[in-house]
Amino acid sequence: HLASQREGRMVSDEDVIKATVNEIESNIEAANACNKHDGSFSLVETAGGVLSPGPSGTLQADLYRPLRLPVLLVGDHKLGGIG
Numbered sequence: 001h002l003a004s005q006r007e008g009r010m011v012s013d014e015d016v017i018k019a020t021v022n023e024i025e026s027n028i029e030a031a032n033a034c035n036k037h038d039g040s041f042s043l044v045e046t047a048g049g050v051l052s053p054g055p056s057g058t059l060q061a062d063l064y065r066p067l068r069l070p071v072l073l074v075g076d077h078k079l080g081g082i083g
Contacts, residue, residue, distance in 0.1 A: 004055050011055040013063055020044060020067065044069060 004011050024042045031040045046052075046060050050073065054063040 013054060013056050013058050016054060016063060017066060020064070049075070 024044075027040075027042045044064070046064070048060065050061040051059050054060050056063075
């Protein structure tokens with residue numbers, strides 16, 4: 001969110017959700033076009049931890065909640081690895 005502020009282009013939570021949904025849908029369409037139904041999946045990687053802020057300041061955990069996606073949390077044991 002700091003980068004978008006410095007650029008003078010704020011990104012809304014709605015913009016992030018729409019872009020994420022569009023990307024997932026395009027991956028599904030590509031899999032359908034190739035008749036590839038072999039357990040394909042989309043990976044949504046966020047910037048920072050689940051409690052780090054999104055572009056508008058909303059916590060990432062709250063930002064992506066409306067998508068109801070399955071979650072796999074990956075982190076390390078070092079300070080700040082989960083947070």
